[in-house]
Amino acid sequence: MSAAAAPAAAATPVVRIEGLGMVYPGGVRALAGIDLEVHEGEFLAVLGLSGSGKSTLLRCINRLVDPSEGRVWIFDREVTRLRGGELRRLRRQVAMIFQQFNLVRRHTVLDNVLSGSLGRSRLLPSLVMSFPPAERARALESLARVGLADRAGSRADALSGGQQQRVAVARALMQEPRLILADEPVASLDPALRHSVMRHIEALNRDEGLTVICSLHDIDLVERYATRLVALRDGRLVWQGLPSEFDRATFRSIYGEDAEPASNTGF
């Protein structure tokens, strides 16, 4: 599917970033002079040490933080100019997955998935948590996709970390987005469970043709899932390329001269 979409997509990038910079109140500079384009169907991995600005970059794209400099376009709309209702409508097309899952812990798994449809729900029914049957069916279907249909009625905090993150993936799917931002989606999971979550994000990218921007810590995961990667260091974009071009020298240039890859696979 992504192969078919590629020629048309080459013209309009899904995300275009120009001169993006961010200084947090208090004076910490998190990003400087970022230029970047992400194309339809890509799985872009964002690498960098912690504190290098990965989360800030992702949050500037859907405006969870307001960048101090530069401009961001999504599907040719300038996000950095949108306000109120326009911004909310654009956010519907951009799902986000977080390192800490960020589920509503006291709600059921199903209600958490349903919250992915809030952007298109009617206000008053949604405030009493009443959703149309069609949405409930879709939510159950999303849950089935991540293999958790049988846990629909459980409270979210009764699930294991890996399961919670799969609920978050189902919530993202429920949103019917065109772009997924994933901020270290497996960093707080047991290494053995990482693929169980990454596989589902990969499926969204491969089967649904969704564009994914995903920050990752682990080089193994990058090589296995990403179609392209960019690296941040101290808030600047220091490298971009294909997974096959990523070698030990590049690794050192991103992580510093003293760094060693955590495992030997891939080099």
Place this chain on the structure above:
Amino acid sequence: MARREPAADTTWRASVESLQAGAIDAVLIAILLAMGELLVVAFSGRRGPTGLLLGAEQILDLLSYGRWLGAGIALAALWALGARWLGASPGQALVRGVPEGERDLAWTETLRGWFAAVFIELTFFAGWLITELDLVAFLTKFGKAADIVRGLAQPSTSVLHEGLILLVQTVFLAFMATAFAIPIAFVLAFPSARNLTRGSTLARLAYTVSRTLMNFVRAVEPLVWALIFISWVGIGPFAGVLALWVHSVASLTKLYSEQIESIDTGPMDAITATGASTLQVLRYGVVPQVIPPFLSFTIYRWDINVRMSTIIGFVGGGGIGYILKPRVDLGEWGEVGTLVLLIAATVWLMDLISAKIRERIV
């Protein structure tokens, strides 16, 4: 994004801080001087118009406040000018923190330390004189109070029936005040939470207004509210409900909003990212996290209101306090004993129940 001019900003802050520090110093020094004079006057052996030694009020009346305030301002200014040699003044230490170089010094090595020591010392002596502490009376004149204690120990049954009925009224009075306070405090808690009101100027304004208003309402004692409402709706339990209600709204708003300020913002971010509107973000990202602590605070508030309604009854706000007051005035200590025991038992029971429920919720 707020972009401030750093230079102008820091000089502005520095001068505001010096003013604050100077004002604190001037007041502290003036108080110290006045307390010194108070000791001098008290021990001068002067006698008042009745031929007795001066009473506390007469001593306080004699002090020269204006002069000491002037001296305080002058000395504070001197200390500010000479801070390099004298060390940081108390005001400077409070406003800006203790400077780097003075942190390791013992209190005996700084002027500020000696100032604090003398100040605390004088506060005790002055306090002793001003509140007319009388150890002799305390230790030798127990006789009359003993009657009361004896009465409390022999409760009379004559007031038991009426007491029980008014006890029920007390509990319901507290319940209604709490129940009416919940919806209002719930709505006010959101604009009173710092973390939800950073977004726009309007939100920050709402924060300032509701916080200021609630702080003011809370600062006025329920007893005063009771007096206000008694002259409004007349003596009786309804005035008590209104008094406790106003106070409960303010204090629940504060407790609720502090709870909102301590939530995990992750779920809020997640719901915002779905394109949800502000109300939906509050409903899904905030409310589920704060409901259990809200319930717990509310039950605790009911408990407090039961206790407070006793005192409110003293001035005519209904409940058991209403019949307690005349019996205290008439010295019917047996009946007072019965009522006090009833109140104690209820408060103890409420305490027990509310603790159990809160344990379950959190």
